[in-house]
Every structure is written in structure tokens, then in C-alpha cells.
Amino acid sequence: MHQNDISLQIKQAIQASDFDRAIDLAEEQVNSVPTEKKAEYLYLKAVAQRLSKNAQMATKTLDQLLELKPDHGRGYQEQGYCFIAMSLPDKAAASFYQATRFNPALLTSWQQLQQYYAQSNNTAALKIASEQCRFLQQLDRPLSGAMDLMYEGQLHKAEQVCRQYLQKNKHHCEAMMLLAEIGIRLKAYHDAEFLLESCAELYPDEPRAVQAYQSLLLKLGKFPKALEVIQKQKRAGASDRKLDLALASALAGVGESEQAISTYQQILSDKQDQPGVWLALGHVYKSAGQLEKAIDAYHQAARFRPEFGDAYWSLANTKTYTFSESTIATMYDNVQRENTHLEDRIHLYFALGKAYEDSGNTASAFACYSKGNQLKSRTLDLDIRRVERAMVSQQEACTASLFSETVGHMAPDPIFIVGLPRAGSTLLEQILASHSQVDGTMELHDILGIASRISGQKTSYPYNLETLTDEQCRQLGELYIRQTKAYRKGAPYFIDKMPNNFIHIGLIKRILPNAKIIDARRDAFACCFSGFKQLFADGQEFTYSLETIGRYYKRYVSLMEHWHQVLPGQILTVQHEDVLDDLEGQVRRMLDYLELPFESGCMNYHKTKRAIKTPSSEQVRQPIFQTGRHQYKPFIPYLEPLFEALGKKPEDS
Template sequence: MDKQAFYRQAAALVQAQAFADAEARLAEFLCAHPDDEIARSIYGSALMRQDKIPEALEVFVENTRRHPSSWAALADLGFAAMKAGDADHALASFEEVVARNPDFYLAWCNLERLYFDRQDYKAAVRASDRAETCDPLDGAYRDIRQLMQSDRRADAEKIARQMLQQQSGHPRASFFLAHLADTVGAHEARRDILRASIEQHPANVMLRRSLVEALEAMGAYTAALAEARALTDIKPDFTAFWLLSRICGHVADYEGALKAAEAAAAFLEEGSTELGKVDLLRGHALKILGRRRECEEAYRACTVNTPDNGAGWWGLADLKDYHFSSGDKEAMAALAGNDGLPDAQRCQAAFALARACENDQKPGEAIGWYKTANALRTDAAYDPLQHADFYRRLKESFSVGCLERRAPREMLKGPTPIFVVGMPRAGSTLIEQMLASHSRIDGTMELQALAHLERRIRIEGGRRFGKQFPESIADFSAEDLCRFGQAYLDETAIYRAGGDFFIDKMPPNFERIGLIHKILPHAIIIDARRYPVDCGYSAFKQHFAGGHDYSYDLGHIGHYYNCYLDLMDYWQLVLPDGIMTVQYEDTINDTEAVVQAMLAHVGVAFEGACLEFYRNRRAVKTASSEQVRQPINRKGVGAWTTIAEEIHPLFDSLGDATLKRFAAYAPDGAR
């Protein structure tokens, strides 16, 4: 008899689930050939496929007895032991397998899982790394890389999916598909791909890092925090603690962020360029925590450890009143003028130097450097026509009729959100600090929760109704809206401390007032407003960490302000009782009256602590964190009056109508 032909026939019967026929033929064959290793292996596999695990174990044990030097027979036994839940037996079997055949991929994969389950993470990571070196699909993965270099994305994706059919959960194929999902903003798909692979490859550090980043991109910060902490247990290294520090910042655990940053630094050698990144992270956390001296030391260390990094200089300058030496200013000027460095670093150095000149009472030099700094923000992309068109669509979509359908208030469980919205640099942080000083109101941070929720609503609306957002909003039922509102309340719980109210201070949420009204009908909305030239010039002087692409061009700032004003006029028209406008100039002129009015709008009794907001030591994560730790002052009013001619594009873009509308709030000498 042709043994190879018999093996093929028997395996085909097992594959076709003709188990009785397969067992009968194999039993007969083994009677005649009791030492045939392959036939006995197929026989055990047939039993395994039927979940006859004890019988399969007996067959495989017998095979190892008859073939004590066979790594393949031992591997069969290891697989069966894993299936039986006998981790000790499985571990011993696979350790012996790789001792005999160090390049057996599946043995390393199973050892990874077995070590991981025992929380022997070092051994699990070693097994994961070793598996990659003997990956039988390595050639296919190299093909993927070559196809991507040739911009043949669809062909590369096809190969990756074929790899997953051959090896379920294959790490590199999964990582590649997750990357593709990320490039189109499909963060939920990316998460699902990675989690499916991690189930089978739990110690694969590449997958776990990517999962943290996917959850971060989704705004699922609680889950991201859990995964980041797990990563520091599995592979404690610089990257793991760096990620953990970043995620701690997202959930307002700034002490945790600081501790993780310091743990990350411990993995670096002296002189490492990564030290500057850690210094910067520490500086940000210390600033938010109000630990000024240590914050300055961290930012200063950043300028020393990474002298080509302008972020350290801007960190110091953004403290508003930091005094720079002449040597500091020379260093910043040299960095800003070095066209061999990335624009991002030159830009921040130029912003810092502009602030230094301003603090030295040299407004002419300051505006020159501010213009240089803004011109270096080459990654900013603002399309005025596209922006205006989106606001037109918002107004058309959130019609009076659409706004009538809302989530049932009685179905929403959680405290009342207070949204503080408006233009940046318009006093929203001051409002937040005042309100957060009240005993019934929790201060949080600039929450991304609503923006992330809107992204999911966009995706769901496109999938269910075939419409873009905001047009899709009209098709969601009251039950859908309630689900969205509850998701927001649940996802912001990590930031709250048990108050009856909590603040969501994210200025651009003025775009989402219609959405807020529909999914959170009980929400309170306060619009922070400031004289447009003061507001616009202050934005022009600020290097924002992200977003606000309009703010790097004076003409764009005026256009954006007018779009904001027009949209807020619309919300006031269709929601006449839903929004309170707080003018910054009124706040500094009669603080107590404004505070009393805001508290009345919220529906809480007046408390004197709201007037002494600067005594509140809560963490503040905005560009105004230093200012709100001081009593009310007029430092920012009319800062542009001596260089008005230099910022004429801002006046031109705002236009006469807007300037006249706010003439009563113009600084002295500018009316």
C-alpha cells in the first residue's frame, strides 16, 4: 500500500468530518503498522476534532512512547494537553519541542500563551519574539511591504487576509490590516482586529502598543488606560511608560502621568535624545498641577537635553511671565532661523521668542516674531469656503423641526453637564475656574468626549441611512439620541467627582450645540465671548498643541470669528432660552454680578469661593492655566493697540459690522 496515499485519504476523511470511517480505517491500518507515527497522529487528530480529548491524549502519549525522539509527536501531545486544560503538561511538551526543533513556529506561539497565562511575561515576550523569527509566512509579509512601497494597497490587503486564513490571528497580518483601518479613521475596526489577534498572541508587544493607540484615537481612554497599564507589566520599557504617561494625561491623572514619565526616563541612558521628550512631558504635567518651580526646571532640562527642540522654549514662554536671559533669546533666535531643522521646532522657538520680546515691553519686535512663528506653522490647513459651507449645513440640518426630537430627559442617568463653549482665548478657562470653585460643580478638563461621540454618530449615520453628518442627524430616533446621550455621560464619568453638575470646557463645542440639545436636553450651555480683536490677536500669539488651524493667519482668524458669531446667532434664534452669553469684559469689570448670573443660570446658590477662584488648586490643562491662578486683571485687554497697523488683516477680515457690534467693549483709545 502507498502510505502517502493512505495518509491523504485519512486526512481528507477527517477534514470532511467522516470521523467514523476515518477511525475505522486508521484503527485497521495501525493494527498492521503499530509503529506508524503519522497514522497515529491523524487518528489522534480525528479524536480531537470530535472533542474526545482523553482518548486523543492516550493516542498521543502512545505515539511519544513509540517515538521518543520525535518532536512532532510531542507537539501533538502539547496541543491535546492545551485542549484538555492541562497547562503543566502542555508547557513541558512544547518546551521539549522547541529544544528539539527551535524553528517550530506554532510551538513558540503556544508557549507564548502558556507563559502569559502564568504571568511569566518575560518568557511570554521572548516566545513571541522568537516566533516571529521562524514565521512560515514571512515571505508573504515581505510581499506586503513591497506592494505598499509600490502603492498597491488593495493587493497588499488581499495577501494579509489570505495570511489570516492560513494562520488565524497572525500578528503581522493583523497589525498591517489594523494600520490600514487607522489610515481611514476606522478606529473601531482597528481595535477589533488587534484584540482578535491579541487573544491568540497575548504577549505581542507590537499589537498591544497599537491597541493602546487605537483606543486613544477612539477616545476610549478608560480602556486605553487599562491596556497601557497591562503593557507596563508585560514589557516594562521606555515606550510602555511613555504611553502610560500620555494616557494618564487624557484621564486627568496628572500625578500618574508624572510618575509614568519618570519611570520612562529610568530606561534611558544619559545623553539620550529621548530624555528631552520626557522632560517636556514632565513639564506639562507639573504645569497643570501648579508646581511652577519644578515645571520650569523640566522645561529648561528639555532645552538642554534636546537643544533643537523648540517645544521646551515654548513651554517656558507659555508660563506667560517667565524671564528669559539674553543668552536664551539668542538661542531661540538661532533655532528659529535654522532652516535645516523641522518647521515645527522652529515655529515653537519663534513663538517663545515673540513672547519674550512682549514681556520685555518690545511690542514691535514681538509682532515680527509672532508673524515669523505663524508663517512657520506650515501644517495648518484652513479652507474658509469649506468651513463656511459646513456651518451652512449645520444650520440647515438642525432646523427647528429637527431640534424638537430629543432624547427623553427622564431616561438619562447622570449629573447635569455644563458646556462652556466659544472662541479660544475668550475667557472660557476663567469661567470654568469660577464655576468649578462651587461645591456642587465638578471641574474636569477640555474633554474630547463629545467630538469622539460625534465621529461615531457620523459613521453610524452613514452606515444606517447613507447620509453624511450633519444631514443624518434628523433620521435618528429618540431612542438613538438617548443612547448617544447616555454614552456621553458614561464616558465622562472618569473625570467627575460626584457633583450634581460637571463642566465640559471645550471651546469648539459651539459647533455641536444642536447635537447637545438633542442628546442631552438638560445640559447647560455658556458661551464665552470677548472683543473680537483682543480675542483674535490673543489666538494669533498662541501656539496650540492641536486644532485651531485658522489661528495662524490673521485673515483666517477674522473669518473664523465671523462664522462662529453667525452660528451662535442661529443657535440663539432656535434655542432662545438655552444659551447664556458671558462677555469677558463684563466679567473683569463686574465679576460678582457675572458670577451670580452664571450660578443662577446653572441653578445653584451663590458661593463666595467662586469669587476667589484663584485659590482653587485644581489641575488646569489649558493655555490659561497660569492666569486663572491669579486674581482678575486687565493684562490682556488692548495688547494690540500699539501695533494696530501690523495686524490690519485681522480688522479687514472681521469687517465693520462685527467691529461696530462690539464697539462698546473696545479698549480705551480703540473706539
């Protein structure tokens, strides 16, 4: 029987008050379906148990569910109902609060919180809950249903409902914003940007529409455009904390670090107790190379909110900070507390992993890295098979014949540094950005955006690369050069360091045939383990499991071999370990490939002053060092899933 039919049977049994049958059916499924499909049946089982007056047993089932899916909003809501049945109002309120964090569309959870806050005279929280209740109650039912589906991870169903609503209610502001948010979660960024830009133009007096648009621009790294949108609001007389925060973020994005710092300081001058602002200020200090000030800002964030996981992770993520015993104890206590938020727990586990690793406690370090990765991966919807298929499709679509004729925009300006994260690409960028003719920028989203832009055509991407006309290729190349101009400082060449662009080398060479491409390669074990212990701000979902990161690395190597075959001599592979062993030799080799004269500044790359926004920012401000080369070796006993995925062990290499 199809699983949808079984789910329907369980729901019908619950509606008929046949709770024993519902529990038995759900239990059968829990014991037979794969782990990733258990969540729905655990949830239904818990509902049936609570309704059969066995709330205590239901909470045990919910513990299983929330261990499996720690961001299951409805699971927390059900837990809240159980605690009400058990006469535990404070615990119930905590559960309803968690439910609204993971699924803000759960009206009944907000109503329960509204009642609780009214009884406890928490006026600030009551105001927020009441506003959210009013917002959800005034939404048309299809929109609230689509919102609920989105937060529960059923993105395609949510999109379908939303599009059907928009067909009947063209240009409905709330529906357009919701469809854009669904698009962002589906990584259809081009569609989402178009929707929000249209929404902001249609509804200039709706601040949420403009805020959503500028937030997406900031997320996509389109800082110049975001700055333009923000400054337009400023000129119109708009002034509030959210707008000032967006302004600071945009200023930092376009490299105006001092102005960004000044803006954050001004926001903090009104009120010091703003841990999120301290964190953002720390990030700007760090990218600008002011490490001591960054560390102080992160400490301030933790001082105002002691369980703030991101503050501790940001300290760990400097790669040079050493935690004190007392701070480690504070982090450990916070990560164990029941009411610590999921995002804080994830950050704390990664920070603890780094702290224990630095102190030589390998077993505790790996346990923390492992737990942090488990929690993070359970909040993601990664199918590594789909990712592998996407890379295979590039090999199928991009044969040598695709590049037999030179088309596209002939600008020689871009230098793409591609590869896996934590493979040494920031070091290569810093070396090359120390050359007088090369601008360093950041990890630009523009190629990913162009890939998204052409994905909706009749023939799917990348197979449609063959059908792009010469004129279309030229226009797309010009679009890339135009969009990236704002990140440049006037040098004839510039670097785009988005590592994931290795997947899109076929697209790059179709639209920018004279672009240079450097593949930053690192030893498989070192690269994969370094990725596994890194908590990324966004993306890189494949890194949160030893198996998936191993499979991804293996497929990346296969795809790069394909690019070398169909684009012979056009890609330079730079092995990280070779750079460590022979800096000058590799510097000269890269400059020869780029057809640039040797400059001694490239050898003294650590003295170059520029904003760097990747985790390696402090490491590349130091001369070459070897300490990171074999960091995985003490962890070898724990890395068997990685070795299996790679198909080799360290002793084999």
C-alpha cells in the first residue's frame, strides 16, 4: 500500500477516535520505513497517544521525533498540548515558543502563547504574539495553508498552492512575498528576486515588501543594488533600526568597512544590549583584519546573551582564538540545557569541537563535531544522489563539441577560483589579489544566478547550453561583467572566488571564453575533514556528513577531469600542498598561466590590506604555515565513513 494511503488511514482512525488502531498503524510504519520517512508516523502516533489520554507516552514518542527532526514545528506544538494535559504550563509555553520559531504559521501555538503571556503579564511578548495572531487570522486560508506547508518543508506543494492563489488574485502582495520566500528556499533566486522587485515597485508603501527585497539582495551578495534600494528609502525619510542594520550590511558588502563599523556603533550607542548587532560588528572587524576588535565584539555578544551559540562559533571561526576553561564550561552547560535553541546548540557544538581539538581532546572534539553535524543535517533536505546527478548532467551536456567555436563576451577580466570549500582558495585569492593588476572581490553569486536564470527554458540546464545562440552567450557574458563591476577597484582583472562555480565551468566558458579558471585542490582527507568541522553561514549542505562530503569530493574530481578533457589547457589546477612546499614556484606558475608579470607583493600576500569574508581570513594574513596540513590524522579512527565514500584510506595514498 502507498504510504500516502497509510497516512490517510491513520488520520481517519484518529478522526473516528479509534486511537488504538491509529497507534498500531503508525507503529508498524515507524518500524518498517527508512529513517528519513519516520517523522510523519511518529507525529501521528504521538497525536493518537495524547488523544487517548496518554500524554506521557506521547511525549516519549515526540522525543524520538524531535531527535530525528529537531526543527519539526508541529512536533513542538504537539509537545505543548501534551504538557497542557500534564498540567505543566511553563513547559507547554516553552514548547509552543519552539513551535513558532520553526513554523511561524502555527496560529494555535501563537494563541496558546498569547494566553500564557497575558496570564504572566509579559507585555512585550504578548504584543508580538498578538500581532502574529492578527496577521495569520487575516490571511486568506490558501495563503496560510501554503505558509504552513513551506515551514513544514513541503516546498513544491506550497509553491503550487501559492501559484494557484495568484492566478485568481493577481499581484497580491502577501502571495507574491510568500512565493518569493518559497523560491528562496528552493534556491530559485532569480525568480524570487524578480517577484520581490516587482512587489516593492507595486507596493512602495508596504515596508515588508521592500525589506524582503533588500534582504534577498544582501543574501545574494548584490550589495551595490541593496545599497541603492536602502539609500532610496533613506532619501524618502524612512528611518528605523532594521533599515540602519541593512545599511551597515550593504556598506560592509561593498567594502566600505569604516562606514559599516560607524553605522553599527551608532546603532549600539542607543542600546548596548543588542547581541546580534555586536556579532555583525565583529564580522566586519574580522573581514577588515581588525581581529582584536572582532574578538571583543564577539565577547560582547556572548556577554549580553550567554547562550548565543553564534558568538562562540565566531570566536572559534577566527581559527586563531583559544578558549579558556571557564568559557568551555559555559558553552558545555548551555548546549546541555533543554531550552537552548536549536541554532544555538548547533553553533555551540561546532565551537566546542574546535575548543576540544585545540586542547588535544580528540574524542570529545569529534563527538561535538559529530553532534553539530547531525543536528545541522537534520534541518536540511539534501539528497546527495540529486547533487551527483547534477554533476553527471554537466559531463553529459558539455562535450568537447560545445566548445568547438568561440562564442560569448570576449572580456579577459574574470579569474575564477573554484573547488571545494576549505581547499585553500582564499590563500590563492589573497596571493593573486596582492598583484597590482588584480582585484580581489568575494564569493560572487552571479554565475549561480545566471545558471538559475536560464534553468527555466524548454530544454533544462545544462543541456540548453548547446541551444544558446551566439548573441545570447554574448549578452550573458556582458551581464556578468556588468553585474560584477561594482565589486572591482579599477584593476584590469578581478577574482570571483565562489567555489561551487566548478560545476558551471561549461556555462562560464560559453559566455566568457577568455576567462581564466584556477582549480584550488587539496588532499582529499584534509579537505573533507576540514569541511566536516566547518559550520558554513549558508549553503555547502553536503559537508554535514562524512559520507556525503566524501561522495561530493569524489564526484568533484571526476567532473574536473572532464573539464580538463573538453577544455584542454584552459584550467590550472593548483595543489594546496604544493603551495605550502614551494610558494614562489606556485606563484610564478599561476602568474604565467594568467599571463601576468611576477611581482614580489604576491610573495608577501599576508601584508595586503583588504576585506576578506571567508573563514580563512585570519589564516591568510599570516605567512605560509604547515599546521593545518594533517589536522585530520588524530581523527583517523573516527573517519571510516569518509574513507568508504572516497574509496581509499590515508595509507593507500
